[in-house]
Amino acid sequence: MLGVIIGVSAIILVVSISQGAKRKIQDQIANLGTNMIIVLPGSTSQGGVRAGAGSAPTLTMDDAEAVQRECPAVAHAAAVSRSICQVVSELANWSVRVTGAAANYLEVRSWPLAAGRPIETRDVDSAAKVCLIGKTTAEQLFGQADPIDQRIRIKGTPMVVIGLLAEKGQSPLGEDQDDTIIVPITTHLQHLTGRDRPNAIVVSAVQEDRIDLAMNQIQTLLRHRHRIREDDMDDFTVKSIAEAARTAETTSNIMTALLVSIAGISLLVGGIGIMNIMLVTVMERTREIGIRMAVGAGRRMIMRQFMLEAGTLAGVGGLLGVGLGLASASAIARLTGWPALVSPFLLVGPFVFAIGIGLVFGLLPARRAARLNPVDSLRHD
Amino acid sequence: MSKIVEFKNAQKVYDMGEVQVHALRGIDLTIAEGEFAAVMGASGSGKSTLLNIIGCLDQPSGGVYLLDGQRVDRLDEEELARCRRTKLGYVFQSFNLLHSSTSLENVELPMVYLGVRRRERRQRARAALETVGLADRMGHMPWQLSGGQQQRVALARALVNRPRVLLADEPTGNLDSKTSEEVLELLVRLHAEGSLTVVLVSHDADIAAYAHRIVILHDGLVVRDQPSPSKGGPPIPNIKAVAAAAAASEQAAPTGEQTEDIGAPDVQSARA
Numbered sequence: 001m002l003g004v005i006i007g008v009s010a011i012i013l014v015v016s017i018s019q020g021a022k023r024k025i026q027d028q029i030a031n032l033g034t035n036m037i038i039v040l041p042g043s044t045s046q047g048g049v050r051a052g053a054g055s056a057p058t059l060t061m062d063d064a065e066a067v068q069r070e071c072p073a074v075a076h077a078a079a080v081s082r083s084i085c086q087v088v089s090e091l092a093n094w095s096v097r098v099t100g101a102a103a104n105y106l107e108v109r110s111w112p113l114a115a116g117r118p119i120e121t122r123d124v125d126s127a128a129k130v131c132l133i134g135k136t137t138a139e140q141l142f143g144q145a146d147p148i149d150q151r152i153r154i155k156g157t158p159m160v161v162i163g164l165l166a167e168k169g170q171s172p173l174g175e176d177q178d179d180t181i182i183v184p185i186t187t188h189l190q191h192l193t194g195r196d197r198p199n200a201i202v203v204s205a206v207q208e209d210r211i212d213l214a215m216n217q218i219q220t221l222l223r224h225r226h227r228i229r230e231d232d233m234d235d236f237t238v239k240s241i242a243e244a245a246r247t248a249e250t251t252s253n254i255m256t257a258l259l260v261s262i263a264g265i266s267l268l269v270g271g272i273g274i275m276n277i278m279l280v281t282v283m284e285r286t287r288e289i290g291i292r293m294a295v296g297a298g299r300r301m302i303m304r305q306f307m308l309e310a311g312t313l314a315g316v317g318g319l320l321g322v323g324l325g326l327a328s329a330s331a332i333a334r335l336t337g338w339p340a341l342v343s344p345f346l347l348v349g350p351f352v353f354a355i356g357i358g359l360v361f362g363l364l365p366a367r368r369a370a371r372l373n374p375v376d377s378l379r380h381d
Numbered sequence: 382m383s384k385i386v387e388f389k390n391a392q393k394v395y396d397m398g399e400v401q402v403h404a405l406r407g408i409d410l411t412i413a414e415g416e417f418a419a420v421m422g423a424s425g426s427g428k429s430t431l432l433n434i435i436g437c438l439d440q441p442s443g444g445v446y447l448l449d450g451q452r453v454d455r456l457d458e459e460e461l462a463r464c465r466r467t468k469l470g471y472v473f474q475s476f477n478l479l480h481s482s483t484s485l486e487n488v489e490l491p492m493v494y495l496g497v498r499r500r501e502r503r504q505r506a507r508a509a510l511e512t513v514g515l516a517d518r519m520g521h522m523p524w525q526l527s528g529g530q531q532q533r534v535a536l537a538r539a540l541v542n543r544p545r546v547l548l549a550d551e552p553t554g555n556l557d558s559k560t561s562e563e564v565l566e567l568l569v570r571l572h573a574e575g576s577l578t579v580v581l582v583s584h585d586a587d588i589a590a591y592a593h594r595i596v597i598l599h600d601g602l603v604v605r606d607q608p609s610p611s612k613g614g615p616p617i618p619n620i621k622a623v624a625a626a627a628a629a630s631e632q633a634a635p636t637g638e639q640t641e642d643i644g645a646p647d648v649q650s651a652r653a
Contacts, residue, residue: 291477294438295538296466296494298459374438378477 001277001317003270004357008321008350009328010263015346016329018256020339025248035075035208036108036241037215039067039201039222057197058235061185063225064102064201070221073214075206078102079198081188087181088153089141096137098154098181100188101202108204116148116163119184127186132163134178157191159183211242267354270317271361278310278365289369290377299370306369310362311355318354322347384447385545385578386412386435391444391454393430393601404430405441406601414545417572417579419592419609421617423624424584426598429550432582436471436548437464449545466495470539470547474554476531478523484510484534485519491542509537513567529560533567540571546578547571553588565591586617599627 041058064079071077081100086093099105103121106113113132123130131154138147138161150161168177189195205214215238222236282289289302297305326342333340393405404427412418422428433439434446437453440461446454449468456464470491471477478487488506497505510516513533523531532552539547549568553561569591572579583589593612597605597620604627608614 287477288479291479292490292494293462294436294465294471294477295491296462296542298462298494300459301462301494375433378438378473 001270001273001313003266003268003273004314004317004354005270005321005324007263007265007267007270008318008354009323009325010266011260011350012322012325012342012346013329013332014259014263015256016325016340016342017332017338018252018259019341019343019346020333022249022252022256023341024339025252026245035205035211037203037205037211037218038239038241039063039203039218040237040239041197041199042235042237057195057199058226059198059201059222061102061198063222064198066225067201067203067218067221068104071214071217073206073210073217075204076104076108077201077203078105078108079185080105080200080202081185081193081195081198082200083188083193085155085181085192087137087141089150091143092141094137094140096154096179096181098183098188098192100183100185100192100198102185105182105202108202110204111168112166114164114166115146116161118163119182124184124186127190128184129157129159129187129191130162130184131159132165132182133161134165134180135167136176136178137181138164140179154181154183155192159187205240208242211240215240267350267357270354271314271357274310274313274317274358275361275364277313278306278362279368281309282306282365282369285369286372286377286380289372290374290380293372293374294378302372303366303370306366307359307362310365311358314358314361315351315355317358318351321354322351325350383414383450384411385414385416385449386410386580387445387447388441389445389447391434391441391446393427393434393439394442403601405434407444408598408601408603410596410603410606412578412580414578415576416594417569417581417592418594418596419581419583419589420596420598421583421586421589421620422598423620425600426624427601428582428598431598432548432550432580435546435580436469437461462494466491466542468545470542470544472532472535472539472547472549472552474551476523476528476535476555478531478534478538480523483520483522484515484526484537487523487534488538488541491538495542505541506537509541510534512540512571513537527560528556529564532556532560532564536564536567536571540577544577546580549579549581551583552581553583553585561588584620586620589617597623599624600631 039059059079061079064077067074068077078101080102083098084095085098087096087098101119103119103124106118114135116132119130119132122128131152133141133147141147141152142150147161147164152159152161165178165180165182170176183192185198189198203214203218205211218238219234223234226235228234292302326347329340329342332338388408388410391405391408392403395402395404408431420428420431430439434441435448437448440456441454444454445452448464453461453464479490482490485503485506488509489502492502492505507516507519510519513536515530515533515537518526518530518534523534526534552568553564556564565588568579571577579592581589581592589595590610592609595605595607595609595614595617596603597618604623605618610616
């Protein structure tokens with residue numbers, strides 16, 4: 001019966017924790033913006049290996065504006081240029097991911113401001129030396145002081161902080177999204193790097209269910225703008241976060257299924273244990289079975305009696321397993337901070353499965369009991 | 382009186398690998414409804430085998446067995462079980478009660494397999510225990526009862542389904558003489574009250590004399606069939622003498638025919 005208890009509780013533990021993890025990842029992805037699409041220059045091979053992505057700068061700022069203008073399923077599109085830069089303040093010297101972006105970048109990312117003012121079109125037009133700063137970076141550079149209107153140097157260029165970004169937390173990849181600085185893209189291209197082209201276009205779709213449509217529209221538009229012939233490959237790559245989320249979900253489901261199967265093995269072992277117990281029980285109760293037969297029990301009745309006993313044994317193990325599974329899931333959730341999701345189906349399913357295992361593995365002992373010879377059984381010890 | 386038990390040339394062979402054991406060699410026996418018969422014989426005479434076959438716990442390998450007019454020798458296990466449930470009741474030498482059930486539950490057991498509803502089961506079981514004088518022991522477990530009391534519970538259980546035939550295999554074998562007397566007198570009373578047919582197996586002539594008819598087996602055959610001394614019949618012969626004489630006459634006439642001339646029997650005291 002121990003195998004049944006362990007098997008059932010393992011299933012509950014595994015599924016609840018992985019469901020919780022899946023939900024947490026989904027929430028984080030939603031945090032990023034599930035209707036986000038990213039367009040990267042260069043093509044990728046079939047396997048998704050980003051060998052060519054980002055190599056040839058085939059996207060332009062006009063591409064970004066065109067996408068926003070001409071694709072109906074697109075809400076916002078912003079050209080971005082990213083690099084890691086050394087940032088110096090009075091207090092500290094810090095290496096930060098700096099994103100140069102168009103004015104509508106915050107809309108694309110659904111990223112509100114905690115204080116100050118956003119980057120405006122005039123800042124982009126004039127390549128103004130202004131920046132928005134994330135919470136972690138602000139703490140690194142200014143401690144607890146108000147970051148607004150502070151002066152810093154990014155790669156030697158003096159900049160003024162005009163806004164503080166709201167907290168975003170960790171990305172699904174584990175990056176701290178609050179450790180970041182946003183500058184106008186023109187500023188980034190002209191003053192902070194030697195590039196003349198953005199290295200990505202970040203796009204938000206009108207609605208989550210329009211993502212595929214938006215991706216198609218972007219692809220058609222850019223192929224036309226880049227004058228790509230029908231047979232030729234794209235010189236850019238369009239990816240969506242939603243797709244990544246779907247892949248992550250599939251992977252998570254496969255992992256869960258794998259772990260549940262392993263837990264299921266424990267249940268099977270438990271079933272074998274029940275079978276062994278029942279076999280011994282039948283042997284020890286040979287006389288009793290003989291008495292029952294003498295008194296009028298038919299073979300089927302004897303079989304039913306012992307299968308019921310096996311099922312009950314497994315059922316009790318299942319109940320204990322459910323209890324143990326719930327207790328350990330909540331304990332682990334509290335320890336690690338991962339949420340543990342428990343659905344009613346998760347509680348009932350393994351319990352019913354355990355009973356099923358009991359019945360199946362009780363079949364052999366039950367049959368053996370039913371096949372006993374009454375005369376010999378009555379003579380048994 | 383209708384025939385309740387009828388054997389025609391019934392045989393039973395046990396196959397023990399190289400050896401074949403002929404437990405019954407050709408039994409012709411008829412028991413009428415309401416009779417009280419005792420089957421006697423030495424060890425190995427086939428008396429227990431015969432009782433098991435009457436009781437549908439075993440089946441003959443050859444010949445015919447009719448129980449209450451129905452051919453039972455060809456029934457399958459499920460149908461045999463139904464016969465045991467509805468027509469037969471057993472009392473064993475070692476009582477054979479379920480150790481982990483109370484007296485009441487033990488008596489209820491046959492009714493469980495008949496599908497009788499709980500309330501009716503309880504009522505009938507209580508009544509049966511009252512009949513055998515154990516109304517105050519309903520909640521007792523077997524180990525809390527004396528041998529005689531256990532056997533009385535077994536009797537109640539055997540009769541609770543109102544069987545046609547009651548079978549008793551050395552019912553007093555594990556009891557002292559006083560308790561044996563009580564149990565046998567109870568048996569006699571129960572037989573007299575209903576239209577019950579009783580078949581008793583015993584090696585003890587004093588016990589067998591309680592019956593109305595004595596059937597003696599030797600080596601798988603009926604060698605004597607006479608009224609019991611309690612019904613005016615001759616005294617019960619010494620079983621060993623019967624066996625010896627039968628063996629001798631077999632040697633003399635190896636065709637296996639039985640002779641009635643067994644010689645002067647030892648007089649065993651028999652109850653009137």
